[in-house]
Amino acid sequence: MQHFGDYIREARLRLQEEDRSFSLRQVAGRVGIEPAYLSKIERGVFAPPSEATIVKIAEVLNEDADVLLAMAGKLSSDLQAIILQRPKLFADLLRQLKKAPDHAILSVVREVTDGDW
Amino acid sequence: MQHFGDYIREARLRLQEEDRSFSLRQVAGRVGIEPAYLSKIERGVFAPPSEATIVKIAEVLNEDADVLLAMAGKLSSDLQAIILQRPKLFADLLRQLKKAPDHAILSVVREVTDGDW
DNA sequence: TTGCATGTGTAATATATACTACACATAAGT
DNA sequence: ACTTATGTGTAGTATATATTACACATGCAA
Structure with a gap:
């Protein structure tokens, strides 16, 4: 690269x-x-x-x-800040998603976009 | 704090x-x-x-x-590295999840854990 | 009661980060 | 031809980051 x-x-x-x-x-x-x-x-x-x-x-x-x-x-520091507010939660999530293929992450993003929580 | x-x-x-x-x-x-x-x-x-x-x-x-x-x-630099490999994807995801409540993120983690991709 | 361990003050330093200022040679525009 | 703009070399600097080295006063332990 x-x-x-x-x-x-x-x-x-x-x-x-x-x-x-x-x-x-x-x-x-x-x-x-x-x-x-x-x-x-x-x-x-x-x-x-x-x-x-x-x-x-x-x-x-x-x-x-x-x-x-x-x-x-x-x-970027704004992304850092997002993670640092809930470090354990996001650390887990990111480590889980590390090996996930792009489309899996994309579907999570879409799912969250229509978030029904 | x-x-x-x-x-x-x-x-x-x-x-x-x-x-x-x-x-x-x-x-x-x-x-x-x-x-x-x-x-x-x-x-x-x-x-x-x-x-x-x-x-x-x-x-x-x-x-x-x-x-x-x-x-x-x-x-932590390992989490940084995870994001930096797919910056656009994870940037979107994190910004989406910024305001999501903890339980919503947890359910995403669980979902991904049983990942069937 | 002396001797080792404890926490802390002062001073200094090494390395990295993030630039600026100035000068100069070449190329392009009028 | 001339001035203006272009990219780049050399040298220096300001600030932050991450730490060490040494000394000293107090407390506990044998």
């Missing part, structure tokens, strides 16, 4: 083809970081940035923040 | 009533940290220690590591 940097570089370049304003410098500007910093992140010279910065990058590049965070090895 | 330090101090003192070997110094020894450090953690002078150290404390004090970690505001 490719790393965080490759992924966002490719996403940015894809957007740049249609819209010149997606240069590294301008994206860095919108994200609120130094161009040199973004450059190093994209090339994997530096580690992925902080959660807050990743979320901003996701917004600017129209990417899914949870996925970007995951590629950076980070879990 | 009380903080991490209070919680482990009380757990330790409870054990110490039955078994003198649960002095701060000896517990620190078994955990593998300096007594002065554990002392400060217990009193909240220092922040809770690293994940690895919390897990050792949990072992020594016969406490649930997930709960101890949660009190320290940390999510």
